[in-house]
Amino acid sequence: MIREITESNQMEQGKTLQRGRRRSYGRLRPLGGVVIALLLWEFLSVSHAVNSAALPTPIATFAAILSNAGKLATATLGTLEAWALGIAVATIAGVTIGTLVGRSQIADAATETLVRMMRPLPSLALIPIAILIAGLGLKMTAGLVSFAAFWPIFINARAGVHQVDNRYLESAHALGLRGLELIRRVVIPAAAPMIASGIQVAISLALVVTVSVELVGGTGGLGQFVLLAQQGNATATMFAGVIVGGLLGWALNALYLKMIDRMLPWKSQGERS
Amino acid sequence: MLNPVLDIKNLEVSIRSRDGFVNEVTKNVTLELAEHEFVSVVGPSGCGKTTLLRAASGLRMPSGGKVSFEGKPITDVPQGISIVFQEYNKSLFPWLTIGKNVAMGARAYPNADKERRVGDALEQVGLKGFATRYPWELSGGMQQRAALARAMVSNPRVLMMDEPFASVDALTRNHLEDVVQSLWTDSSFSVLMVTHDVGEAVYLSDRVFVLSARPSTILAEIKIDLPRPRSQMETRKMLRFVDLQAEVLERVEEAGRNSVGLEADE
Amino acid sequence: MAGANKKSHSALLRISLGWLGLVVLAVAWQLAAAAIGKTIFPTFTTSIVAAVHLVTGHILVLDIVPSIERTILGFVISAIVGISAGLIIGYNETARTWTGTLFDFLRSLPTPLLVPIAVVIFGINGHMVIATIVTAAIWPILINTANGTSSIEPTMLDTAKTYGLRGKSLFLRVILPAASPQIFAGLRIALSVSLVVMVVAEMLGGGSGIGYYISNAQQSFNISGSYGGVIILASLGWIFDSLFLVFERRMLAWQRGTVGGMIDA
Numbered sequence: 042m043i044r045e046i047t048e049s050n051q052m053e054q055g056k057t058l059q060r061g062r063r064r065s066y067g068r069l070r071p072l073g074g075v076v077i078a079l080l081l082w083e084f085l086s087v088s089h090a091v092n093s094a095a096l097p098t099p100i101a102t103f104a105a106i107l108s109n110a111g112k113l114a115t116a117t118l119g120t121l122e123a124w125a126l127g128i129a130v131a132t133i134a135g136v137t138i139g140t141l142v143g144r145s146q147i148a149d150a151a152t153e154t155l156v157r158m159m160r161p162l163p164s165l166a167l168i169p170i171a172i173l174i175a176g177l178g179l180k181m182t183a184g185l186v187s188f189a190a191f192w193p194i195f196i197n198a199r200a201g202v203h204q205v206d207n208r209y210l211e212s213a214h215a216l217g218l219r220g221l222e223l224i225r226r227v228v229i230p231a232a233a234p235m236i237a238s239g240i241q242v243a244i245s246l247a248l249v250v251t252v253s254v255e256l257v258g259g260t261g262g263l264g265q266f267v268l269l270a271q272q273g274n275a276t277a278t279m280f281a282g283v284i285v286g287g288l289l290g291w292a293l294n295a296l297y298l299k300m301i302d303r304m305l306p307w308k309s310q311g312e313r314s
Numbered sequence: 315m316l317n318p319v320l321d322i323k324n325l326e327v328s329i330r331s332r333d334g335f336v337n338e339v340t341k342n343v344t345l346e347l348a349e350h351e352f353v354s355v356v357g358p359s360g361c362g363k364t365t366l367l368r369a370a371s372g373l374r375m376p377s378g379g380k381v382s383f384e385g386k387p388i389t390d391v392p393q394g395i396s397i398v399f400q401e402y403n404k405s406l407f408p409w410l411t412i413g414k415n416v417a418m419g420a421r422a423y424p425n426a427d428k429e430r431r432v433g434d435a436l437e438q439v440g441l442k443g444f445a446t447r448y449p450w451e452l453s454g455g456m457q458q459r460a461a462l463a464r465a466m467v468s469n470p471r472v473l474m475m476d477e478p479f480a481s482v483d484a485l486t487r488n489h490l491e492d493v494v495q496s497l498w499t500d501s502s503f504s505v506l507m508v509t510h511d512v513g514e515a516v517y518l519s520d521r522v523f524v525l526s527a528r529p530s531t532i533l534a535e536i537k538i539d540l541p542r543p544r545s546q547m548e549t550r551k552m553l554r555f556v557d558l559q560a561e562v563l564e565r566v567e568e569a570g571r572n573s574v575g576l577e578a579d580e
Numbered sequence: 581m582a583g584a585n586k587k588s589h590s591a592l593l594r595i596s597l598g599w600l601g602l603v604v605l606a607v608a609w610q611l612a613a614a615a616i617g618k619t620i621f622p623t624f625t626t627s628i629v630a631a632v633h634l635v636t637g638h639i640l641v642l643d644i645v646p647s648i649e650r651t652i653l654g655f656v657i658s659a660i661v662g663i664s665a666g667l668i669i670g671y672n673e674t675a676r677t678w679t680g681t682l683f684d685f686l687r688s689l690p691t692p693l694l695v696p697i698a699v700v701i702f703g704i705n706g707h708m709v710i711a712t713i714v715t716a717a718i719w720p721i722l723i724n725t726a727n728g729t730s731s732i733e734p735t736m737l738d739t740a741k742t743y744g745l746r747g748k749s750l751f752l753r754v755i756l757p758a759a760s761p762q763i764f765a766g767l768r769i770a771l772s773v774s775l776v777v778m779v780v781a782e783m784l785g786g787g788s789g790i791g792y793y794i795s796n797a798q799q800s801f802n803i804s805g806s807y808g809g810v811i812i813l814a815s816l817g818w819i820f821d822s823l824f825l826v827f828e829r830r831m832l833a834w835q836r837g838t839v840g841g842m843i844d845a
Binding site for chain 3: 070071072073074075077078095096147150151152153154155157159164165166167168169170172173174245248249251252253256257263264267268270271276279280282283286287288289290291293294295
């Protein structure tokens with residue numbers, strides 16, 4: 042905080058106060074980058090710097106979003122459904138198993154190599170196998186999504202629980218907390234910031250897996266929407282699907298962060314861990 | 315004063331926060347530092363001592379007034395001014411060994427010369443043989459001595475210290491005070507030290523300035539006429555020392571009373 | 581000395597327990613598959629044999645090596661661009677403000693959706709795979725570098741300025757090392773992201789590569805082949821991660837005493 046003040050002071054040395062104007066500009070500034078990116082995009086597609094068949098203008102893309110509004114809404118809902126189902130299962134399983142494993146030295150050590158192998162295992166490689174076992178459909182997609190999203194949640198829950206400060210545990214013990222109550226009232230709240238960041242990673246990962254399954258298996262949703270547009274050479278429609286996918290990911294993340302701020306006011310303390 | 319090494323005239327610093335609120339930290343501070351003089355600045359916490367030091371060293375541009383070093387106005391940290399910060403754990407680079415940290419201060423010298431200077435500086439502060447250690451392998455007091463060696467290795471004209479011993483225990487602090495004193499006695503540089511420890515200021519200094527609460531001005535200048543060399547055991551027992559300490563303390567208390575209700579956020 | 585011995589002893593115990601966990605899983609897989617006895621669920625040994633077959637046969641050169649090359653190249657490009665941009669954005673508050681919303685949007689884009697676009701632009705080949713990897717792997721690096729840079733202690737920057745470090749030498753000698761623990765955390769995430777994206781991009785239009793192989797094997801009902809491919813991918817991920825940890829431990833050796841147990845075992 043002090044450094045920010047220092048810097049802004051050095052930059053604005055000697056200028057007179059323009060409080061009101063400064064403020065209204067300040068709010069728009071974060072959008073400056075978006076505007077520049079849109080202009081650059083427009084320039085790239087109009088100047089034919091990139092294969093123009095591959096790059097529609099921003100305006101054509103927004104027109105495509107509007108003209109496909111109905112289909113896009115259905116596709117988005119389809120993606121959301123598989124995503125939500127997957128993330129719900131992953132969260133419940135990840136937090137429960139992660140907490141249990143993190144509380145036990147032996148279980149913690151025994152899962153170490155497994156975790157080190159599964160963390161970088163591209164769960165997307167399992168798409169073909171999942172198709173073999175479960176066939177195409179919501180169950181397969183949600184199953185694969187929950188498998189992929191399980192790992193970051195499990196890993197963070199396990200590490201978060203493992204790292205709970207002994208002083209908290211000892212004070213809780215002195216206060217007579219035992220067993221489940223100790224876990225519910227001390228261990229999980231203390232590990233919550235880490236669990237929360239695991240879930241944050243899982244949220245984006247789950248979306249990646251959902252659209253991947255849709256792309257590879259053609260099981261509806263935004264993935265299939267984009268794939269069909271590509272096969273029909275409708276590049277503007279294809280871009281429309283990608284933009285909507287980006288907005289969806291952005292909205293899910295923003296909503297989650299807002300929710301976490303409410304639920305874990307003590308989070309900022311452990312954020313760096 | 316004839317040709318002061320460091321000449322601070324009517325210094326003013328204001329900090330502007332992000333919502334446009336201008337906060338005056340120091341106002342009209344005038345202070346001269348003579349050749350081989352030891353000067354301390356004390357004041358109530360949050361009175362802007364650190365800001366004053368940052369402006370005096372060229373780390374921050376003042377909003378008014380002038381700072382000259384050897385007759386020339388300061389625009390950036392000049393060669394010839396070294397700074398020791400309070401937080402040795404944040405100012406020593408943790409990825410460099412003690413030797414390489416100290417060598418940072420000797421960047422201006424040719425390589426052949428550098429090694430010898432680093433060795434000398436480490437020996438001066440009693441850290442001979444620790445050049446290949448990393449900061450975390452040393453105790454707090456030793457780390458601060460390494461920071462001192464790094465400041466001394468460039469042979470500065472002015473050594474500035476910002477609460478240099480505030481992060482160590484009382485015994486280590488006494489020891490470090492004497493390390494600084496003997497470095498200063500054996501050499502010709504001047505010292506400008508900011509501290510909240512009145513006893514330390516009186517023990518080490520030739521003159522002590524008391525800053526008022528924000529926006530701070532100089533409230534008093536007290537000449538310390540204790541004989542040198544000084545020693546922790548002898549000097550601190552002297553009646554004159556006790557009197558001077560009481561006098562400085564009284565002025566600081568006075569400054570602090572006026573600042574009640576002001577936020578200390580330095 | 582005795583303390584160090586004891587420590588390495590318990591570390592050894594931890595590692596062997598870790599492998600034991602994996603063995604238990606393999607045995608469980610073996611027994612379950614044998615009990616179910618369906619072709620779509622081959623036993624662990626069948627899958628391992630298939631994997632060994634892939635590594636010793638012509639698939640190694642045809643698919644595995646290209647995948648490794650693409651992953652490494654995509655990762656390295658992401659690292660160079662991500663660290664440079666992250667340093668600038670982390671150090672310069674104006675740049676941070678201006679790019680905030682744009683980067684928030686770009687990094688929440690589910691990357692596989694970009695594969696069809698990349699196919700249109702680059703065609704079905706390795707370049708497409710590399711480009712897609714970069715669009716995903718760059719973000720964890722950029723964000724972590726920027727966070728690491730913007731949270732450097734002001735005292736440290738003051739100290740650097742006192743010793744006359746400016747511009748390039750300030751970045752290289754102070755900001756980069758000070759932010760390096762966080763940069764490495766970002767790099768490690770990016771490495772596994774690179775692997776994930778490599779697979780899906782190859783499935784959708786790599787023309788070759790391990791992802792392409794797995795998806796082909798499934799479509800031609802070469803079931804043990806696709807299981808073997810997955811085992812190879814898991815091993816690749818583990819090897820990449822282990823190599824990375826060795827590299828990280830060397831680069832961040834100075835950090836060992838400053839943080840408690842951050843670098844595991």
